[in-house]
Amino acid sequence: MALKYTVLGAGAMGLRYGVLLQEAGFDVDFVDTWEPQVKTIKQQNGVYVSRDGENRHLVPVNIYTPEEYTGNPDVYVVFSKQMLLADLLQRSAHFFKPHQYAVTGMNGMGHIEKLDQYFEPQKVIGGTALIGTVLNKAGDVDFIGAAGAGSMNLANQTEQPDETTNQIVADFQKANLNPTLTTNFLGTLLAKVIFNSVVNTICTLFEIQMGQFIAYPGAEKLGKQLINEAFDVCERADITFLNTRQQEWDTIEHVSRDTNPLHYPSMYQDMSKNRPTEVDYINGYIYELGKQSNYEASTHDFLRNLVHLAENTRQYR
Template identity: 65%
Template sequence: MALTYAVLGSGAMGLRFGLLLKEHLGAQVDFIDTWEEQIDTVRKQGGVYQSRDGKNRHLIPISIQTPEEYQGKPDVFIIFDKQMHLSQLLERSKHFFHENQYVFTGMNGMGHIEKINRYFAPEKVLAGTCLIGTVLKDAGNVDFIGKAGAGSINLAAQSGTVDDVQKQIITEFEASNLNPNLTDNFLGTLYTKVVFNSVINTICTLFEIRMGQFIDYEGAEKLGRQLIDEAYNVAELAGITPLNSRDEEWETIRYVSAETSPLHYPSMYQDMNKGRQTEVDYINGYIYDLGRTYNYQAKTHDFLRHLVHLAENTRKFR
């Protein structure tokens, strides 16, 4: 019998996980969100519209609630929210948390694990990094990027030990075409995706381009490797072992950009395009700030962080 799930933060990635679990397993999946327009639109439509690469748009019935309305008791929470909003979401949701529940999170950036651990013990937490392109075009309208089964997850148990329930979560993710890969390197797993995003998300956002347009540029590798080298220098100082070598990390960026998600606009671009605050401080900013604690200046990351904030600041002049 499938586990029961609640998606906490029902944006692009939260919807993808929840809808795939419903489609492939028939799992009970509840959706929780704080964005009023999303909630109102889904309720008015009677569900969420799902397409794939902009085609075959169809309505999937779901119910969605605010944290204050929700009274369910799921086995597993799937948490996807923006880093700067997570603390408030968790605090609003704490009335339906209990000690036997599990968590999977695949959020971008770094800082979310510490927030989640205020409510859930480390042995209940699985965290991962998602190389899965998904776009929330507007409220109640999600687009899965890539063919069915495209993309993958690297995930690890925070405690270092995977229990029977966590094994079932991974099995159900696999059956739902989410392609999970279990590692035994929790911090390295998270950091590897931060490095990926520090290249792709930030550059594509600044130039308002898709991943395939970035990789088409003949100088893309030089740009990418400069950022990778700085990030890996920081990792060595901090005692973090990324999942990939520097060469493998570039190859992952190249492959995902060219082969699996060339039409994808990264999530940071989506935030910038819709006038929302970006997570650059939790990605490039995190790498720079971590390096500073070891007297290392990851200057390219800091430069790109400030360019993104400059772009955000120019909105007030439009």
């Protein structure tokens, strides 16, 4: 039997996942707490979708506020900002059921603990999405990269995939999201946190695209300093990685140079719209994790504070 999906958090990434699943033939609903998004999509009878700024067209979707929604999906696809997730889940709790799964590809760390308050660990699937998407404005989204560009890793929190997990992976593959299922939960999540701690933070501070970052001759030296520090932290926390330090850099280089060179990371998108960034859940998470082992990830802490400085000084522009 086909799985029914509901996207919790219909921002840039939530819309991309949901629209691609819908276009692959799956039944998809969307739930969001941002009123302009819900109102605009309802008025338009759908969301405008572009790819790399071209071929803008209207895709009909069903969207609701949490208070309006009464659906009963098999799987929630959760994409929220870390600081907004607790409110989204609390407002959505009235339609959660014991049989339902939650799949998340959110940036940073801190969301799994929040999901565990509502879903059984064996039904929580953590993901990392190397897929660029931009929300231009309410009801208008731009998919960055050619069709099929980008990829993601998925892992069950219990590291024991079941039949439903395998069906979700197959559905995501049909939707051209290029998933890979692993049995290393923390290693899977931390690989993306480290990726973001380099690309998102540096591109945000200098207001540049990923391709502009990787074109700088010193990009590798900058990136590897952050990667090495993050690996030192995680090794002290007994976290086993999916890849080596060199492979982590190779991924950053490939995505920045070949897959999404024109992409402004989500942290930059938040900063440019005067929204709080997720840097505390990315570089800040690495620093705080290091402190638990008496290790000072000082470069990550320095960058975290630079991002907060940049946030603060925008008021003077």
